[in-house]
Structures are given as C-alpha cells and as structure tokens.
Amino acid sequence: MYETSYHRAGSVSDAEAAIANAEDGKFLAGGQTLIATMKQRLAAPTDLIDLRHIADLKGIAKQADGSIRIGAATCHADVATNEDVRTSIPGLADLAGKIGDPHVRHMGTLGGSIANNDPAADYPAALMALGATVETNKRSLAAEDFFTGMFETALEDDEIVVAVTFPECTTSAYAKFPNPASRYSMAGVFVAKGDSGVRVAVSGAGQDGVFRVPEMEKALESQWSADAVANIKVPAEDMLSDIHGSSEYRANLVTVMAKRAVAALS
Amino acid sequence: MSNEGIGARVLRKEDKRFITGAGRYTDDMVLPRTGYAAFVRSPHAHARIKGIDASAALAMPGVDAVLDGNQLVGDGIGNIICGWMIHSKDGSPMKMGAWRALEPEVVRFVGQAVAVVVADTLKQARDAAEAVVVDYEELPAVVDSLDALKEGAPQLHPEAENNLIFDWEIGDEAATNDAFSKAAHITRMDIDNNRLVPNPMEPRSALASYDRAEEHYTLYTTSQNPHVARLVLSAFYNVAPEHKLRVIAPDVGGGFGSKIYIYPEEIVCLWASKRVGRPVKWTSDRTEAFLTDAHGRDHHSTAELALDADHKIIGFRVNTVANLGAYMSLFSSSVPTYLYATLLSGQYDIPAIYANVKAVYTNTTPVDAYRGAGRPEATYLVERMMETAARELNLSPAEFRRKNFVRQFPHQTPVIMCYDAGDYDASLDAAMKAIDYEGFPARRAQSEAQGKLRGIGMSCYIEACGIAPSKAVGSLGAGVGLWESAEVRVNPVGTVEVLTGSHSHGQGHETTFAQLIAERFGLPTDNVSIVHGDTDKVQFGMGTYGSRSGAVGMSAIVKALDKVEAKAKKIAAHLMEASEGDITIEDGEVKVVGTDKKLSFTEVALAAYTGHNLPEGMEPGLKEGAFYDPTNFTFPAGTHICEVEVDPDTGKVTVVGFVAADDFGKIINPMIVEGQVHGGLTQGIGQALLENASYDEDGQLLSASYMDYTMPRADDVPSYVVETTETICPGNPLGMKGCGEAGAIGAPPAVINAVTDAIGTNNMQMPASPARVWMALQSAGLKQAAE
Numbered sequence A: 001m002y003e004t005s006y007h008r009a010g011s012v013s014d015a016e017a018a019i020a021n022a023e024d025g026k027f028l029a030g031g032q033t034l035i036a037t038m039k040q041r042l043a044a045p046t047d048l049i050d051l052r053h054i055a056d057l058k059g060i061a062k063q064a065d066g067s068i069r070i071g072a073a074t075c076h077a078d079v080a081t082n083e084d085v086r087t088s089i090p091g092l093a094d095l096a097g098k099i100g101d102p103h104v105r106h107m108g109t110l111g112g113s114i115a116n117n118d119p120a121a122d123y124p125a126a127l128m129a130l131g132a133t134v135e136t137n138k139r140s141l142a143a144e145d146f147f148t149g150m151f152e153t154a155l156e157d158d159e160i161v162v163a164v165t166f167p168e169c170t171t172s173a174y175a176k177f178p179n180p181a182s183r184y185s186m187a188g189v190f191v192a193k194g195d196s197g198v199r200v201a202v203s204g205a206g207q208d209g210v211f212r213v214p215e216m217e218k219a220l221e222s223q224w225s226a227d228a229v230a231n232i233k234v235p236a237e238d239m240l241s242d243i244h245g246s247s248e249y250r251a252n253l254v255t256v257m258a259k260r261a262v263a264a265l266s
Numbered sequence B: 001m002s003n004e005g006i007g008a009r010v011l012r013k014e015d016k017r018f019i020t021g022a023g024r025y026t027d028d029m030v031l032p033r034t035g036y037a038a039f040v041r042s043p044h045a046h047a048r049i050k051g052i053d054a055s056a057a058l059a060m061p062g063v064d065a066v067l068d069g070n071q072l073v074g075d076g077i078g079n080i081i082c083g084w085m086i087h088s089k090d091g092s093p094m095k096m097g098a099w100r101a102l103e104p105e106v107v108r109f110v111g112q113a114v115a116v117v118v119a120d121t122l123k124q125a126r127d128a129a130e131a132v133v134v135d136y137e138e139l140p141a142v143v144d145s146l147d148a149l150k151e152g153a154p155q156l157h158p159e160a161e162n163n164l165i166f167d168w169e170i171g172d173e174a175a176t177n178d179a180f181s182k183a184a185h186i187t188r189m190d191i192d193n194n195r196l197v198p199n200p201m202e203p204r205s206a207l208a209s210y211d212r213a214e215e216h217y218t219l220y221t222t223s224q225n226p227h228v229a230r231l232v233l234s235a236f237y238n239v240a241p242e243h244k245l246r247v248i249a250p251d252v253g254g255g256f257g258s259k260i261y262i263y264p265e266e267i268v269c270l271w272a273s274k275r276v277g278r279p280v281k282w283t284s285d286r287t288e289a290f291l292t293d294a295h296g297r298d299h300h301s302t303a304e305l306a307l308d309a310d311h312k313i314i315g316f317r318v319n320t321v322a323n324l325g326a327y328m329s330l331f332s333s334s335v336p337t338y339l340y341a342t343l344l345s346g347q348y349d350i351p352a353i354y355a356n357v358k359a360v361y362t363n364t365t366p367v368d369a370y371r372g373a374g375r376p377e378a379t380y381l382v383e384r385m386m387e388t389a390a391r392e393l394n395l396s397p398a399e400f401r402r403k404n405f406v407r408q409f410p411h412q413t414p415v416i417m418c419y420d421a422g423d424y425d426a427s428l429d430a431a432m433k434a435i436d437y438e439g440f441p442a443r444r445a446q447s448e449a450q451g452k453l454r455g456i457g458m459s460c461y462i463e464a465c466g467i468a469p470s471k472a473v474g475s476l477g478a479g480v481g482l483w484e485s486a487e488v489r490v491n492p493v494g495t496v497e498v499l500t501g502s503h504s505h506g507q508g509h510e511t512t513f514a515q516l517i518a519e520r521f522g523l524p525t526d527n528v529s530i531v532h533g534d535t536d537k538v539q540f541g542m543g544t545y546g547s548r549s550g551a552v553g554m555s556a557i558v559k560a561l562d563k564v565e566a567k568a569k570k571i572a573a574h575l576m577e578a579s580e581g582d583i584t585i586e587d588g589e590v591k592v593v594g595t596d597k598k599l600s601f602t603e604v605a606l607a608a609y610t611g612h613n614l615p616e617g618m619e620p621g622l623k624e625g626a627f628y629d630p631t632n633f634t635f636p637a638g639t640h641i642c643e644v645e646v647d648p649d650t651g652k653v654t655v656v657g658f659v660a661a662d663d664f665g666k667i668i669n670p671m672i673v674e675g676q677v678h679g680g681l682t683q684g685i686g687q688a689l690l691e692n693a694s695y696d697e698d699g700q701l702l703s704a705s706y707m708d709y710t711m712p713r714a715d716d717v718p719s720y721v722v723e724t725t726e727t728i729c730p731g732n733p734l735g736m737k738g739c740g741e742a743g744a745i746g747a748p749p750a751v752i753n754a755v756t757d758a759i760g761t762n763n764m765q766m767p768a769s770p771a772r773v774w775m776a777l778q779s780a781g782l783k784q785a786a787e
C-alpha cells in the first residue's frame, strides 16, 4: 500500500470539505474493495475519507409510504437481518445475506457496493428490479440512471451516496449462482412485483453490468410462473466470458436463475 | 499407566500454540537492524533484459542496495540445481537450462525475479522496487506443453532443443505392443492432469543474517527440509561452507511439497545479507506465492488398456507430456518419471506396461512435487481407464477391478516396484459397505425424482511412500540418500528429547513421535519433546515429504530407542544386581521380571549421568543416535468411493458422499491419520472439481488470486467417512506405510468417475467445473438429439 492520509468524516459537509481539500481523495466505506485494491498497489489515493461514522449515512427506516430507506454506510449484515427489510422486501434481505462471507457482510456497505458497480456485485440487481432511488449529497437518481456500465456510475468524483430508497413491493426474490472461486455473482436474477408491474434484473452476467430483461418481465406480467421464463434466453453475445464460464453458459444461468427466483415465490 | 502409546488418539501437543496464536513462524522472527527485501519481477512470460536502471530506486529514502543478476553471478552464486538426473531413452542426460536466482539475461515466466531492493522498511523496499526500470524486449511465449513441442514454437533454453528436457521410457515396449496385438478389447483415452497451485496457508519467507566476524550465516526459512537446504546452499550455490551456515525452519504453516525446494528468494536473502551488512527479510505476498511457488501436476496423456476376452488386463501403454515450466526445480525431473510411471500398475496384475514421458519447458512457473507428486497423476490415469473399460464392456466396476487385483505378495510389477503387502479386496469391501453401494440405485432414483443426476465412482489406488532405499534411488539418478536420522536423549531427570531429521509443518510429529516413547517406556508424552528444524541442533536429516516421516523418520527413532533401552537395561541390571535379560521397562518403571525389584526411569537416567555406579567400562550418559535406511518403499493402498449429485441446469456438482477405506499399515495415532486423510481428500476434491492454474496464451496467470483460483471451502466437501484396513508393512520395524498423500492421490479419479457416471459420458477433464459439466451435458444432449 502506498502512503495515504486518513480522515474520519463526522458529517456529509465534513466529507465534502475533506474531498475538496485532497489532491486525489477517495471515499472509504467498508474498504472491502478499496483497501484490497490499495494493498495490491492498484489504487493510490492521497487521502481516504471515511464515511462510516456519519450518522446521516446510517440506519434503515421504513417510511410512511411503505418504502424503505437504507443509509449508504449500512453494512450487508444489517440489511440481511433487519425486520422491516425481511418482511417488506424479503428478496433484498436474502440478497444481502448471500454477499461474500460473514466478515465481508459486517464490513461491506450498500453505498460502497453500488458506487463500485462491480459487474459481479449483487446489489445493483435489487436496485434495478425494485426501482430504487439513489440519494446523493447533490441529487436523486433512479437506479437506471445511476448504473452506467461496468464499474461505471453517474457519480461525480466528489459525490457521496447518502441513502437508497426502495419502494414497497408485493413480492420479491433473488436467485444467485455464485462464482465458484470468488462467490460473487456469476448470474443473479432479482424478480420483483410491485405497483409498477414486474421487473427482472440481472447481476453478474452482463458485459455492461446490471441489466433488465424486458421479455421476461412481459411474460411474467401475463403469467406468473417459472414456466413463463423457462424459454426466454438473453443474447449470449452480451454476456461475460471468462475462465469460469462462457457467455453461452452465463446466458443459460440467467434463464435458470430467473426460473428459480420465480419458483421461490410461487 | 500411560495410555498414550501406539494406537492412542492423543490430542495434538502442538495445537495449543497454533490455535492460540503462539506459533513462531519465520516472519515472526525479529533481528536487530533488519532490512527488508522486495523483488523486481518480470511482468512478461518471455523477454530479453536489455538493461536495468536502478538509479532512481537507489536515490529513494531508506534504500540500501539494488542488486541484480550480474552482481549475483559475479559473486559466484551458483545456478539453481535439479537434484535428480534423468536420462532419455537414447541415453543422453536431461537438458538443463541455466536458472539464476536473479536473472540477468532472459526472463522465462511471469514473476521471475530480476533484481532485489533492500531498504529500511518493507514499504520503502516496495516503492523502490517499482522505481527500478527494466528494459525488456518481449519474446513470443508458449504455455502449453503440447504447443511447446510443435515446430516453430518459441524456444526457451539453448540447451533444450524443441523445449524437450528428456524423452524417457520405462517398461517393455515390445512385450506391451505384442499384448495389444492380441487384445480382445482396447480402451483408449486422452487424459489431462490439471495444473495446481499449492497454497500453503503460510507463504514462503526468509530471514538471513551474516556475522562478519565469524563469517557465519543464519537463515530462518519456510522449509520442509532445512538440512537439505543447507547442503544445497553450501555445495551448489556457494553461499557458505556447511559449518558456516545454520538453517532454521521454525514453525512452518503447510508445505504440500512446495517448501521442499530452495528458491531464488532464500538464496538472494543470504547473499544480500552479506552484501548489505545487515539481516535481510523477505516474506512472500499471496500474489508472489501464486506466481513463484512451484506448481503441481500439468500432464497431457494418452493411455491405452488392452484386455483379453476374459477381461484380464494384458497390457497398458501410456504417453505423457509433462510440463515442467520455465526451469527445472529441485525434484521436478523425478516427479513425472520415477514417482509417476512406476505406479502405473495400480493395484492390478498387469503383465506388460510401457510408458513414454516427455518433459517440456514452457513459459510458466516451474512445476515440482505437490502432495502426491506423480502418484496422483498415475492413479488418475489408471483409475479413469479402469472405470471407462468397465463401462465399455458393461461390467461392474468393482468386479472388473477385483478380477485384476494383485493377490500374491511380494508382487513384482513390470515398472520397477515390488509390492510387499496388501489386501485390496479388504479395502474395496470396506468402502462399498460404508457407502452402501447396494443402495445406490434407490438413491439415484430419488435424485432423479428431484431433477438431479446422481453418480457413483470409485478409485482403487496404490501409492509408494518413504521413497527408498538410498542405494536404489541413487542408481535411478537421485542426488541424495533417502534415509533418516534420529537421536534420543534421556535427560538426567528422565525426561526425553528426540532429535529428528524429519520436519513437521502440519503433520503433528510432536505428538506422534512422542507416542513412540510413551509406548516404549510408558512415559507420558508430556515428558517428551521433539526437536527438529534446526541444523545446529540436529546433525542431519532428509526432511519431510513423500509421506516419509512415519515409515522412515519414526523407524530411525525406533532404532535409537532400541539402543537407549539396551543401555538403560544394562545400567538397571547392574544397579539391581539382576541379569539384563530379566529387565523390563513399562509404565515409567524399570523392573526385574518376577520380583518386586524396580527403579523409576528417572533413577536409571540419573544413574547414567552421575556415573557413580555404572557397569565396568560403560560410558556415562543416556543418549543414542541412529540412521535408518529402509529396504523398500512402502505401499499404502485403498479404495475411495465418491457419490455426487449434478444439477443439470447449472452443471454444479455436489459431493454428497465420500468414503475412504485406506490401508496405511500400523497406525500410531488414528485421529491424526484421519486429519491427514481429510486434508488430502479435500485437496483431491479441490483438484477434481475446483482448482486450476489457468494461463492465457501470453503466459499471464489468470487465476493468480482467490478471486479466480477456487480453493475448496468447507461447504464444498461432505462429511467424510474414513475407515482403515490393516496389512502390516514388512519393510520397517513399526509396520507403517504412510498416510500424508493418500487422500490427494485417491480422490480425484473417484470424483470424476462419479461425475461421468452421473452425466453419462466418459470424457471429462478436471476440474469438473459447473460450466464444463453443463457444456458436456449440452453436447451430449445435442448428440442425442441428432441420433
């Protein structure tokens, strides 16, 4: 690791000031991605601004309209075990409980995960399928506008994710096929039914990161059953291919995981 | 009465320090004024070094020195050796390319060290290493051994034309060809053995210091065999004469073979410690471990099995191309030859065997012995062939094997080995019973009802441990003898220290070796300490690998104990005025048989050291040493049966049952043996389903971290059922065979035979990853659809 200066921000404005003063500053949340990258000397921020102690970024709250607002610095384990999340959006609790291992789940955060937008990360699928809104220190963004490609988001360098709000939904489930080595997602499918209809979003498999599958959504609108998606294949040429599996294999996993997510709800 | 003797499940004495964080590993060692080393490594798989500019690095804070290969060669540090000479079938010696601890001219694999920085802190060293500018001219690379043999392939070493290191053979080619011409059935397969990264929990580490006044070096290092390290460092690398070099291998966190060898980093730390005049420390990070720890396996083979009309095997023919990587590591040449092809007879009576092995250079990390070393490759080949032949002929896999089992001992195979004892039916029976083989069809039907494919597969393995005797291995090309030494020191108060040339890095020697003293004298194991891993304490030893510490290392202790016991009895007889033949030692007491006369063990020990009343002419003291050179290998054998369930939608294989029925001969501590088997099986399942060192065509290691290299985790393996059967090994005083590698040897074919049984195709290379299994199912489905 290269030398770096650590700042503990007490508030969002603290963090804003610290990043403005830094030569090449980076926000730090759980450090589960950033610290590992720095240890490998692949990242060398001059300053680290720790967001985990900002009260505004913490906590899980059920809002009057039934939506759930989760602070960006909330760790995966808290999301997985929160009663409100478990009853209102069981698919989200389940997803958070399947991320990494216990150590990772107690350090890694929602904000860090979506800001990083690893194509193999799980959360982006939930945000897309649930039609979540990302709240930053500057604006509010629909999930669709937030994720802009593999490891790419709409965030500016000095923009902080403050919270994510998940609207109420009738039913939700996540089925994940983990990469055998990293246990990140090789294909994770989040299926949600709510006021705005059915949404199906996929993590892990797509070359451009998270994506929705309109054909599956349509099929499920007309028939809510695993069979409805059983023959819908996403185009293999848009999928990732690596030593763990070809793009054809990943395309197959998308269909299989979609079936399993729906089946879990039937 | 001590109940800690042979056969007792004594809890591991070493675990208190290991599980409370009190172990002392090389990286824990602290010496004043230590400088830290960081290596400058090649990012290219093959490149010419046109220049190294260290000026920027040398100007950085805390930097003591930047040393490169020209300085190393200039100081007379010798090239890295391979300690086993193999001759090709045309009689020519193997073709060794020069391997320098720091390469001055041409780098040949990603991660090869070209320079080292020594600085006040690790961070300063790493910063400076990044600032060393190496001007490379990239050369074309080759990573697959079959490609390396092709015309026009990039050439690695001028010494080895066509990248061929040796073209070796074993067995009777004419007799084997003759068998094939008479065969009623021939089974043919192309079988690969995937390349693995050893991944011991503790990465390699070295701390070297040089005493200017005494011209003496001390090296703390992660070694499975510190004495061999000292010998090689002294005799071949010209670091220092043996008496001016002390090598200490303190607690070592796993090795699996990868810590047998003396690597460039250890050599460089020693050399640099004198050059810079301060101790030099280096500890591998995980990326360096992936790139530079010797890898294992990596064979391409074609195999043919000839059967007569009665399904008896009449011939076995094998062609193997072994990838040895960019350089020949210390024992690399012995692994695909004498540790491999000599086991191709398996548990079977095969009249004619012929194997040809070509060893090849490629632009990859050097390959050497890794848990099992050659024997897993042989077993995988034999047991995949046996299973496939049985399926082709519609025979029960068990009955087909039984038909061909060796049942008369000793049994001379056509490939050197002479099996001394075994009962292969017994282990096959035990394994089939334990897994409820009969009940499999019902379990398969149950799985089918849930949309899953279930398969069962077995492997009847044999392996050879305690590689020996020295005279025989010498005639086959080994550069060292393969005996072991021991010294038993009884202290004046009757406690015992055992000095051994074996080295424990996870095996539990401090417990099992102490049990020998408990058995012999009835002393509690708490009164015994095992001393190992320090060339200043133990005179010489050959270290631990090839499951040799039991059969060879403990046999040496037994020999030394015989001498101690004899002397103690003489002293006791003298003290109690009895005849020597009437003295027995048990429960910590020395007694005269048939009387109530006795002395405590302590009293006898004390008498030996006071010397006040010893038999006429006897030297004081109670300390004896022994060297033990076995008469033969030992031959552990057994049957492993694996049951899997395959999810046809995803290709994911779940191991739902695994039984190992092993014959390890006499067992000293069943708990420790089970632990060894569990670990070995997990590595075997890892190889079969998960692990793979995967290179891209430019020679970059794609699976260079745990993000991409799949280590087996607890939830990847089932609860094992481990059983033992016993035939006593006639070759050593304890009747032991060895158990350290059996799991990794027996498991892979059992797993793949189960997977192929489940998915209904014989072709499946390791690892049977979900994607690979799914693809196999797809192509089987397409084939079916076409028919």
Ligand SMILES: Cc1cc2nc3c(=O)[nH]c(=O)nc-3n(C[C@H](O)[C@H](O)[C@H](O)COP(=O)(O)OP(=O)(O)OC[C@H]3O[C@@H](n4cnc5c(N)ncnc54)[C@H](O)[C@@H]3O)c2cc1C
Residues within 6 Å of the ligand: A026, A027, A028, A029, A030, A031, A032, A033, A034, A035, A051, A072, A073, A076, A098, A099, A100, A101, A104, A107, A108, A109, A110, A111, A112, A113, A114, A115, A116, A120, A121, A122, A123, A155, A159, A160, A161, A162, A182, A183, A184, A185
């Ligand atoms: C062993 C292991 C296994 C894992 N398995 C999985 C898995 O199965 N599925 C999965 O989805 N993930 C997995 N992860 C990733 C992990 O869950 C975290 O989500 C991820 O590492 C990022 O979260 P973090 O809080 O650690 O962020 P950091 O590592 O601290 O930061 C990541 C990036 O986000 C930025 N950032 C952080 N917080 C904010 C914010 N509030 N606003 C703006 N930018 C911000 C940082 O500047 C940095 O660029 C795994 C990680 C490890 C180490």
